[in-house]
Amino acid sequence: MKRNETPTTTLCPVARSEAVVGDRWTVLILRELFMRSHRFEQIQAQTGGTPQMIAARLKTLEGEGLVERRRYSNRPPRYEYHLTEKGEAFHPVLLALRAWGEAWMKSPEEGRAVEYTHLACGKPAGLGPLCESCGEPLKRKELMAELSPAYESERDGRWEAFKANR
């Protein structure tokens, strides 16, 4: 079974999803889009992917309707990548993945990479799916992210390193 002849025949929704998002690069790209990195090079720098990987995955994501490519400059032609409604709808999956990663893939002394404030109540949101402060379900639009200083500098460092040797 090759990547592109994945069973569209199965009724299983998990398998259907995995046919599109079942690879590391794709998920990391979606993470970046949710973090508002819309430019090709930002995405490349933060995921660590090769340009071909990023280009190919973005093309697939566009073809599958999760991402749209917007021209933001005509001459020279320049593009940005944005989540569509279908792409935005993927947010709960990333939130669950984040929660699992924070809970099970870290030693306790490492803090959280990102803390969310739940704009609906103004207090910390926790790991979800319900707000740990007010108990309401977390929606993407009601979340404000704050990166930890360590994670912030990790990301800054990757961007600097990327710019340095291109």
Added chain:
Amino acid sequence: MKRNETPTTTLCPVARSEAVVGDRWTVLILRELFMRSHRFEQIQAQTGGTPQMIAARLKTLEGEGLVERRRYSNRPPRYEYHLTEKGEAFHPVLLALRAWGEAWMKSPEEGRAVEYTHLACGKPAGLGPLCESCGEPLKRKELMAELSPAYESERDGRWEAFKANR
């Protein structure tokens, strides 16, 4: 960046998670374990993977502590695979992936592959994360799955086909 030298250095919990579960086979294997397929050949048949893929992924999952290998027969030695607590904790991710797949990867005339009954209230659970009948958060232990006839026969068919040509 090779698969096994994925940045354990990053603070991002999504990237950490993806280093373990960031591939199609792994997720499908986890799906099978959640569906109570504990035997190697069942998993192989239902995922459609080659035996090496399944063996390799199960080994990784065991090494990462999501899965444990239990001997259920001494002579001849036979094994079953079961989720650990860490593996069980992955359930919300699969639930979210299922919800997204049902909502965005299917035409409306195809029904749901699985319907859950929320044992806490005895009514349909819907796609989550909250029970559509009673509003409580869905927990794995309070869910009873019922496969649609079509999905059931899809799975039966795969098992029969697998047994037929081995």
Added chain:
DNA sequence: TATATTGGCTATGAAAATCATAGCTACAAG
């Protein structure tokens, strides 16, 4: 005028992962 620089990629050959197919081991059942 020359020469970087920027952004979004594409091209190329080498390396690694995955695939299809086959087979092995160890025992049990008929």
Added chain:
DNA sequence: CTTGTAGCTATGATTTTCATAGCCAATATA
């Protein structure tokens, strides 16, 4: 004493991914 079952491993071909390099069109800088 052959057939079947379960859980894999071995082999060589195919496909994907990687590292490295470079292109193109325009704008900014010298």
